[in-house]
Amino acid sequence: MLYWILKQHGWRSRGRSLKGEQRDEARDSHEKWGRKFLPAAIAVVTIAFAAQIIRGVIDGFGWNYYLAPSVHGIFGILGLGLLLIMTNMGKKTSTARKQGEKWSKLKITHGRAADIVVILALLHGFIGFLYIFEVL
Numbered sequence: 001m002l003y004w005i006l007k008q009h010g011w012r013s014r015g016r017s018l019k020g021e022q023r024d025e026a027r028d029s030h031e032k033w034g035r036k037f038l039p040a041a042i043a044v045v046t047i048a049f050a051a052q053i054i055r056g057v058i059d060g061f062g063w064n065y066y067l068a069p070s071v072h073g074i075f076g077i078l079g080l081g082l083l084l085i086m087t088n089m090g091k092k093t094s095t096a097r098k099q100g101e102k103w104s105k106l107k108i109t110h111g112r113a114a115d116i117v118v119i120l121a122l123l124h125g126f127i128g129f130l131y132i133f134e135v136l
Helices: 002-009 011-017 020-058 071-098 104-135
Strands: none
Touching: 002 011, 002 020, 002 104, 011 020, 020 071, 071 104
16 A cells, blocks of 8 residues: 555656656546545555454454554554545546646645655554564
């Protein structure tokens, strides 16, 4: 997921260097993959919660024992919320562009939200990596 989000974020720099039909194709690909990212992220979060519930049951502590808030979990939920906002902003940008409306401000807001999501994703990934050692 982290690779995917960094690749999506890289569209900003790639898009500046492309022109004409190449740029249109790259933008369409960015939009297509962007529409798939939120459902994939929700699936990953659902699997993570299910794993923590199963872990609690297996360890004999009860289903909600490992669901206590942690920095990793808080960053994850916050990131998922921001990802939802960013995705909706991207959809609005695409719709406005296709309908010939002004979309420059939407594009900028979508890009800034993406910057924040990427930062949170990197922090979340690093904290998750450290969390592995606690679980093991």
